[in-house]
Amino acid sequence: MKPRSKRLVLLGGAVALLVGAVALVLSAFQQNLVFFHTPTEVAAGKAPVGKTFRIGGMVETGSVRREADGVTVRFAITDTAKAIPVSYKGSLPDLFSEGKGAVVQGTLGPDGQFRASEVLAKHDENYMPPEAQHAVDQAQAQKAAETVQQ
Amino acid sequence: MKAKFLVPLALFLVLVGFLGYGLTLNPREVPSPLVDKPAPEFRLATLAAPDTEIGLADMRGQVWLLNVWASWCVSCRQEHPVLMQFARDNVVPLVGLNYKDTRPEALGWLKEHGDPYSVSVVDADGRVGIDFGVYGVPETFLIDREGVVRYKHIGPVTPEAVRDVLLPKIAELSRAS
Amino acid sequence: MIPELGHFSLILALILSLVQAIVPMIGANRNRLALMAVGRPAAQGQFLFIAFAFGCLTWAFITSDFSLQLAAVNSHTDTPLIYKITGVWGNHEGSLLLWALSLSLWTVAVTVFSRNLPEPFMARVLGVLGWISAGFLSFTLVTSNPFERLIPAVAEGRDLNPLLQDPGMIIHPPLLYMGYVGFSVAFAFAIAALLSGRMDAAWARWSRPWTTVAWVFLTAGITVGSGWAYYELGWGGWWFWDPVENASFMPWLLGTALVHSLAVTEKRGAFRSWTILLAISAFSLSLLGTFLVRSGVITSVHAFATDPRRGLFILALLVLVIGISLALFAWRAPKLAGGGSFGLVSRDSTLLGNNVLLAVATGSVLLGTLYPMFLDALGLGKISVGPPYFEAVFVPLMAPVVALMVIGPFVRWKGDDVKRVLRLLAPAIVASLVLGVGIAFAIGHVTVRTVLGLTLAAWVLLGSAKLLATRFAERRGADVGTTLRGIPAAWWGMWLAHLGIGVFIIGVTMVNSLNERVDVKMHAGDSAHLAGYTFKFVGVADAAGANYDAARATIEVTRGDVAVATLTPEKRVYVAQQMPMTEAAIDIGPFRDIYVNLGDQLEDGAWVVGLFYKPFISWVWLGCLLMGIGGVFAASDRRYRRLAQREAAAAVAARQTT
Numbered sequence: 002m003k004p005r006s007k008r009l010v011l012l013g014g015a016v017a018l019l020v021g022a023v024a025l026v027l028s029a030f031q032q033n034l035v036f037f038h039t040p041t042e043v044a045a046g047k048a049p050v051g052k053t054f055r056i057g058g059m060v061e062t063g064s065v066r067r068e069a070d071g072v073t074v075r076f077a078i079t080d081t082a083k084a085i086p087v088s089y090k091g092s093l094p095d096l097f098s099e100g101k102g103a104v105v106q107g108t109l110g111p112d113g114q115f116r117a118s119e120v121l122a123k124h125d126e127n128y129m130p131p132e133a134q135h136a137v138d139q140a141q142a143q144k145a146a147e148t149v150q151q
Numbered sequence: 152m153k154a155k156f157l158v159p160l161a162l163f164l165v166l167v168g169f170l171g172y173g174l175t176l177n178p179r180e181v182p183s184p185l186v187d188k189p190a191p192e193f194r195l196a197t198l199a200a201p202d203t204e205i206g207l208a209d210m211r212g213q214v215w216l217l218n219v220w221a222s223w224c225v226s227c228r229q230e231h232p233v234l235m236q237f238a239r240d241n242v243v244p245l246v247g248l249n250y251k252d253t254r255p256e257a258l259g260w261l262k263e264h265g266d267p268y269s270v271s272v273v274d275a276d277g278r279v280g281i282d283f284g285v286y287g288v289p290e291t292f293l294i295d296r297e298g299v300v301r302y303k304h305i306g307p308v309t310p311e312a313v314r315d316v317l318l319p320k321i322a323e324l325s326r327a328s
Numbered sequence: 329m330i331p332e333l334g335h336f337s338l339i340l341a342l343i344l345s346l347v348q349a350i351v352p353m354i355g356a357n358r359n360r361l362a363l364m365a366v367g368r369p370a371a372q373g374q375f376l377f378i379a380f381a382f383g384c385l386t387w388a389f390i391t392s393d394f395s396l397q398l399a400a401v402n403s404h405t406d407t408p409l410i411y412k413i414t415g416v417w418g419n420h421e422g423s424l425l426l427w428a429l430s431l432s433l434w435t436v437a438v439t440v441f442s443r444n445l446p447e448p449f450m451a452r453v454l455g456v457l458g459w460i461s462a463g464f465l466s467f468t469l470v471t472s473n474p475f476e477r478l479i480p481a482v483a484e485g486r487d488l489n490p491l492l493q494d495p496g497m498i499i500h501p502p503l504l505y506m507g508y509v510g511f512s513v514a515f516a517f518a519i520a521a522l523l524s525g526r527m528d529a530a531w532a533r534w535s536r537p538w539t540t541v542a543w544v545f546l547t548a549g550i551t552v553g554s555g556w557a558y559y560e561l562g563w564g565g566w567w568f569w570d571p572v573e574n575a576s577f578m579p580w581l582l583g584t585a586l587v588h589s590l591a592v593t594e595k596r597g598a599f600r601s602w603t604i605l606l607a608i609s610a611f612s613l614s615l616l617g618t619f620l621v622r623s624g625v626i627t628s629v630h631a632f633a634t635d636p637r638r639g640l641f642i643l644a645l646l647v648l649v650i651g652i653s654l655a656l657f658a659w660r661a662p663k664l665a666g667g668g669s670f671g672l673v674s675r676d677s678t679l680l681g682n683n684v685l686l687a688v689a690t691g692s693v694l695l696g697t698l699y700p701m702f703l704d705a706l707g708l709g710k711i712s713v714g715p716p717y718f719e720a721v722f723v724p725l726m727a728p729v730v731a732l733m734v735i736g737p738f739v740r741w742k743g744d745d746v747k748r749v750l751r752l753l754a755p756a757i758v759a760s761l762v763l764g765v766g767i768a769f770a771i772g773h774v775t776v777r778t779v780l781g782l783t784l785a786a787w788v789l790l791g792s793a794k795l796l797a798t799r800f801a802e803r804r805g806a807d808v809g810t811t812l813r814g815i816p817a818a819w820w821g822m823w824l825a826h827l828g829i830g831v832f833i834i835g836v837t838m839v840n841s842l843n844e845r846v847d848v849k850m851h852a853g854d855s856a857h858l859a860g861y862t863f864k865f866v867g868v869a870d871a872a873g874a875n876y877d878a879a880r881a882t883i884e885v886t887r888g889d890v891a892v893a894t895l896t897p898e899k900r901v902y903v904a905q906q907m908p909m910t911e912a913a914i915d916i917g918p919f920r921d922i923y924v925n926l927g928d929q930l931e932d933g934a935w936v937v938g939l940f941y942k943p944f945i946s947w948v949w950l951g952c953l954l955m956g957i958g959g960v961f962a963a964s965d966r967r968y969r970r971l972a973q974r975e976a977a978a979a980v981a982a983r984q985t986t
Contacts, residue, residue, distance in 0.1 A: 007672055015684065022688045022725065026695060029720035030713075037710040055712060071849025071930055081223050091847050092563065092927040092938045095908040106714075156661050159605060160654040163612075167647055169702050 334384025504549030510542020575617030671743030781837030788830030821962025832951025
């Protein structure tokens with residue numbers, strides 16, 4: 002093969018690889034980005050039904066209930082303004098408890114129940130998952146703003 | 152110089168641009184209209200004893216901090232150890248403004264986590280908070296001897312904020328008399 | 329008093345690092361041997377001072393000196409001694425000091441083991457390392473002083489995060505840091521090559537063992553970290569594509585590319601500027617990784633902004649180190665370019681292909697790691713990029729890498745005949761396809777991933793066997809012992825590391841395809857079944873450790889009538905932080921792990937118990953171990969020492985004749 006055509010083949014290969022990789026990344030982003038919503042947004046119907054996303058907030062005090070099988074847990078996650086009912090089957094993280102911050106990942110059912118596939122509570126007592134804190138702070142700021150307007 | 156050798160540098164500069172931009176976005180820096188203005192008057196019942204009331208006038212003559220907190224506030228938990236340390240160091244009085252909270256919950260919260268406050272006052276309907284221009288909890292106000300707000304910290308107080316901002320400002324205000 | 333001594337010692341180290349950064353560089357430029365010679369003692373002295381400072385900090389932890397802020401926050405009188413020591417680097421300030429310590433350790437190693445380098449080159453290498461050290465030490469001293477006092481002292485410390493109180497965490501950070509920082513040597517060699525304009529096969533031969541050793545440390549560090557996550561986080565996951573893990577994985581990927589690109593530069597003199605760029609990038613990603621993790625910028629942009637001074641210092645340091653070296657690259661690399669040409673089918677081209685693929689894979693991981701941060705920084709919303717993204721991108725990019733990796737060693741340098749290679753490998757190709765599909769059917773789990781994984785694993789194993797056979801066939805007639813001795817260590821290194829990839833793929837594929845898990849509610853005396861095993865919940869008793877209280881369950885595992893193991897998972901509460909922790913219990917086996925964790929106790933006295941069956945999970949770590957051992961073999965090849973000596977002699981002779 003002539004050096005010239007060899008160069009072309011190599012260059013073509015590189016470009017094809019790059020295009021392929023970019024396409025791969027874009028499609029993976031498209032399908033797998035997990036968006037984050039606050040309970041207020043979910044309650045307002047701004048979250049998609051049937052698609053995986055995350056909700057952050059606090060586990061509402063007094064809301065945690067276990068089903069008879071012992072492993073299905075129901076609780077509500079709240080940003081102090083709105084609360085969303087969540088069901089989850091499996092072991093909960095060590096630091097999951099009422100009144101503490103948590104982030105749940107899963108899908109919203111048509112009945113408004115959030116079916117969590119994952120419950121995250123970060124492994125440090127003083128630590129608040131940033132998404133959870135964000136949700137609560139935002140709800141508070143909004144509340145405060147509304148009060149001022151009245 | 153061949154252009155293709157500049158590509159890595161160009162890519163890197165774009166990355167730095169993003170990182171730098173990320174740094175400038177400080178969500179806590181909200182200018183407060185209240186800074187360097189007299190603090191709003193208030194007279195509220197204390198958390199510990201509902202029949203005792205204290206107000207701005209009682210604090211006159213000393214430099215003090217007003218910390219807005221609530222038992223429902225998540226970020227307050229984060230700053231709590233810092234406040235506890237601050238109270239132990241016994242620098243200036245730390246007054247808590249218990250914002251839109253209920254008395255039992257607030258007392259329970261202090262019992263569980265410790266009470267850093269010289270005294271806490273109850274602002275159940277949030278009226279005083281609004282006067283102070285509180286837009287989220289926690290917020291912390293530094294007030295001088297004449298009752299003038301000298302500094303406002305939005306969000307959880309960090310050890311760095313105490314060390315680098317609050318303590319120097321307190322020292323300055325205590326000297327200037 | 330002792331912390332003050334440590335602080336002072338650290339300042340002296342900073343001064344020495346500046347001496348090491350400036351004086352030898354000037355000497356190299358003016359060709360003054362006396363100035364160049366300053367580098368070594370400066371580097372060695374700096375090491376002594378940093379080690380002393382580190383010792384002082386450790387002493388404060390061991391003696392529970394809670395007038396030292398860092399000890400008060402990260403230690404406790406009741407903490408076991410070993411965790412008092414590891415507490416030293418279980419935090420931002422201490423880990424920076426560990427970073428500086430391992431950098432100076434590497435620098436000293438360079439001064440000791442690379443005596444044969446030409447003086448000016450050595451001076452430049454030490455100068456570059458000195459600048460990095462100066463940057464790090466001043467960052468530590470200015471923004472993150474580990475010797476900060478806490479006045480008045482507190483009576484009791486807050487204890488180390490219980491998650492970090494684990495044997496894996498004792499060695500994980502030092503290994504990881506030795507790996508991260510080890511790439512600084514390859515980086516310094518690359519910058520010295522750019523500065524001196526000299527870059528040839530000898531240069532590659534000097535850089536290779538250093539790069540390989542750093543890569544071995546990084547491999548070991550990542551493996552230990554992953555093992556730690558597996559048994560400590562309590563639900564049997566071992567890789568999460570979490571930003572912290574990605575931060576160590578990206579330098580590993582580029583380091584792997586660098587190790588291979590250096591091979592081409594050594595053998596054929598090709599890929600020179602690409603090798604330099606990889607050396608710069610691998611170290612840059614190490615820096616970026618350290619900082620991203622340490623600054624908390626990834627978990628939250630806001631956490632970064634709470635101490636803008638730290639953030640700014642970090643960014644300035646990154647910009648300086650990476651910016652200057654990339655600018656230098658743009659300026660000087662065109663002069664270094666060149667090297668032998670090669671055919672489309674050649675070992676060179678397979679290595680090039682893999683290099684590019686690895687670089688692209690690194691880019692995709694970087695993008696996935698930083699993208700959420702960018703969106704957040706721009707106020708476009710909060711998102712998270714989870715394992716599905718990484719798996720969707722990473723698997724298709726790495727599959728061709730593995731396929732090519734096996735072909736490479738069969739192909740000749742410079743150019744080869746496609747038909748010859750195909751003839752050589754056709755049986756293995758067919759056999760691995762058959763095996764991949766066949767085993768997938770046999771285990772009853774036919775998915776694209778499983779078939780792909782099994783085929784690739786078979787391909788690697790068969791390819792390795794074939795490669796060994798070919799190597800033996802070359803020396804027909806000689807007895808086995810002679811043949812074995814005749815094969816250089818570097819070849820064994822390559823062979824073992826590649827074999828390790830195959831073993832690793834088997835582990836990953838099997839555990840992802842066949843792992844089983846169930847969460848059950850159990851009273852004392854209850855039994856549960858999973859994957860052919862019976863789990864009998866005997867009961868829960870109280871237990872206590874040095875600084876925690878625990879509820880310890882006893883679970884008897886049987887298979888048929890045969891007793892397999894008695895497992896005792898715990899639910900601990902660490903006293904100082906009142907932090908609950910799940911301590912899983914594992915029965916490790918060559919073909920499966922049985923993994924049990926203890927969840928919450930329910931109102932009726934029953935417990936939630938998590939039961940896991942993890943087939944072939946040990947193979948994941950076995951594969952990594954083989955890669956690491958391969959690296960050790962590769963770095964210990966005799967030719968590095970022999971050739972280095974010969975070249976040094978030649979250089980001296982050349983200097984005398986001119």
